[in-house]
Amino acid sequence: ASSSGAEKLRSKLPSPPFKLPVIGHLHLVGSLPHVSLRDLARKHGPDVMLLRLGAVPTLVVSSPRAAKAVLRTHDHLFASRPHSAVGDILSNGSTNVALAPYGDYWRRTKKLVTTHLLAARKVRSNRAAREQEVRLVLARLRAAAADTARTAVDVSELFIYFANDVVCQAVLGRLPREAGRNQMFRELLEIHCKLLGGFNLPDYFPILARLDMVTAKAVKLKRRWDDVLDDLIDKHASKMANDDEEEDFIDVLLSVQQEYSLTRDNIKAILVDMFEAGTDTTYIALDYAMAELMRKPQAMAKLQAEVRGCATKGKEMVTEDDLGSMSYLKAAMREAMRLHPSGPLMIPHLSVADCGVEGHTIPSGTRVIINVWAIGRDAASWKDAEEFVPERFMEEAMDATCDLQGNDFRFLPFGSGRRMCPGISFAAVTFEIILANLVYHFNWELPEGSSSVDMTEEFGFDVHRKERLLLVPRVPHHL
Numbered sequence: 001a002s003s004s005g006a007e008k009l010r011s012k013l014p015s016p017p018f019k020l021p022v023i024g025h026l027h028l029v030g031s032l033p034h035v036s037l038r039d040l041a042r043k044h045g046p047d048v049m050l051l052r053l054g055a056v057p058t059l060v061v062s063s064p065r066a067a068k069a070v071l072r073t074h075d076h077l078f079a080s081r082p083h084s085a086v087g088d089i090l091s092n093g094s095t096n097v098a099l100a101p102y103g104d105y106w107r108r109t110k111k112l113v114t115t116h117l118l119a120a121r122k123v124r125s126n127r128a129a130r131e132q133e134v135r136l137v138l139a140r141l142r143a144a145a146a147d148t149a150r151t152a153v154d155v156s157e158l159f160i161y162f163a164n165d166v167v168c169q170a171v172l173g174r175l176p177r178e179a180g181r182n183q184m185f186r187e188l189l190e191i192h193c194k195l196l197g198g199f200n201l202p203d204y205f206p207i208l209a210r211l212d213m214v215t216a217k218a219v220k221l222k223r224r225w226d227d228v229l230d231d232l233i234d235k236h237a238s239k240m241a242n243d244d245e246e247e248d249f250i251d252v253l254l255s256v257q258q259e260y261s262l263t264r265d266n267i268k269a270i271l272v273d274m275f276e277a278g279t280d281t282t283y284i285a286l287d288y289a290m291a292e293l294m295r296k297p298q299a300m301a302k303l304q305a306e307v308r309g310c311a312t313k314g315k316e317m318v319t320e321d322d323l324g325s326m327s328y329l330k331a332a333m334r335e336a337m338r339l340h341p342s343g344p345l346m347i348p349h350l351s352v353a354d355c356g357v358e359g360h361t362i363p364s365g366t367r368v369i370i371n372v373w374a375i376g377r378d379a380a381s382w383k384d385a386e387e388f389v390p391e392r393f394m395e396e397a398m399d400a401t402c403d404l405q406g407n408d409f410r411f412l413p414f415g416s417g418r419r420m421c422p423g424i425s426f427a428a429v430t431f432e433i434i435l436a437n438l439v440y441h442f443n444w445e446l447p448e449g450s451s452s453v454d455m456t457e458e459f460g461f462d463v464h465r466k467e468r469l470l471l472v473p474r475v476p477h478h479l
């Protein structure tokens with residue numbers, strides 16, 4: 001449709017009143033957008049609802065049926081990404097995978113990261129490195145557990161560093177580990193996520209973009225990324241891998257650079273993508289799973305019984321061979337992700353043609369947000385929707401067929417369709433191996449004087465618990 005035609009179509013979509021000049025509905029999006037958008041949708045558009053966020057018309061999708069229309073039936077028409085001024089700066093003109101507009105470049109690079117970096121077979125080849133990271137965590141925890149003062153461990157921080165270290169290992173594992181390097185990645189990433197954060201001013205008021213503080217900070221951060229990544233790429237290029245060394249992500253990218261016609265800037269954008277998409281998402285899933293398990297001792301006991309029963313006796317740790325038979329562990333992971341998807345609103349999509357959804361016509365060029373958090377907690381779809389009940393995903397239960405691959409539109413922690421997360425295998429095994437070991441080796445208690453886990457959320461680029469999870473590890477008698 002022409003722009004006036006598109007406006008006409010948009011004016012017919014369900015939409016809340018209370019629109020203000022200039023900012024539109026932006027004032028209705030509170031500090032926890034997934035919650036306020038759910039509440040608005042209940043009243044003004046349970047399937048789809050149009051909001052005006054500053055200058056940007058945004059469709060909010062809140063039901064499994066509408067999500068299926070957008071992510072499966074008409075997937076090809078909704079598979080682009082809106083332009084982001086900050087994203088453009090940070091990822092060299094959006095030449096990473098996550099923000100690239102739908103088209104040939106995105107198709108090529110998605111295929112590249114999927115087949116060469118994130119396929120299950122590739123992920124298995126990183127196994128030794130992952131298990132090594134687990135060993136480091138266990139050593140720290142053993143020291144804490146031996147402390148008679150019963151000092152609490154910051155489990156949130158432990159997960160943050162573990163997730164970051166596992167990605168660092170995969171990206172640059174071949175280089176000797178330099179003191180402070182992983183920490184520096186962590187720091188860059190924290191600034192990165194803040195800048196890209198949820199509802200960025202320059203994205204909703206493009207006219208302001210060039211003047212905006214955020215843009216200036218993004219330029220500065222981009223220079224720091226460049227320094228770090230150029231140095232690492234140079235080191236890889238000057239020392240090609242020996243046959244007996246595992247290839248890391250940078251080796252792979254350099255070896256397929258010609259075949260996929262990638263510039264160095266493209267490679268850097270893809271590398272940053274791996275850190276950004278792979279680190280915080282995984283830590284948040286772990287943090288919530290552990291927090292929910294602490295709130296529900298029966299579930300924790302069941303998980304511990306399973307893990308302690310399945311793990312091969314006499315080994316120093318649970319290994320990836322042992323994970324296959326741990327079905328309660330996998331159910332607990334799903335359940336934590338149903339209640340707390342790390343990306344509650346996923347990454348925005350953009351429509352590239354007019355398209356019918358649930359009886360409405362959505363014009364080309366509309367930004368689309370899918371509220372997977374709301375869909376995962378909808379009482380119309382889930383029994384005891386707000387409760388942490390891993391049993392619902394066990395073999396004999398009603399929701400057992402829900403997998404992580406986006407085939408059930410009530411459950412979309414990794415999205416579905418063309419834009420779906422390519423990192424599912426990587427994330428799942430990272431999650432399972434550390435959680436299994438944590439509950440195998442230790443019993444966990446709340447610190448003295450604390451009676452519950454604070455579940456207050458905070459919204460940034462993603463949604464996480466606001467307070468750090470402090471827990472005391474205890475070595476059980478049988479070990």
Ligand code: HEM
Nearest residue numbers: 097098277278281282285342343347414415419421423427
């Ligand atoms: C618990 C962990 C993770 C969760 C919950 C998660 C979730 C998601 C979601 C919801 C999307 C957006 C889907 C859409 O817009 O339709 C996404 C995209 C993406 N994820 Fe993940 N992810 C996780 C881990 C990872 C890891 C470990 C990697 C790589 C190392 C990764 C790489 C990506 C990339 C590259 C995209 C962009 C795909 C595209 O635009 O085509 N993710 N992820």
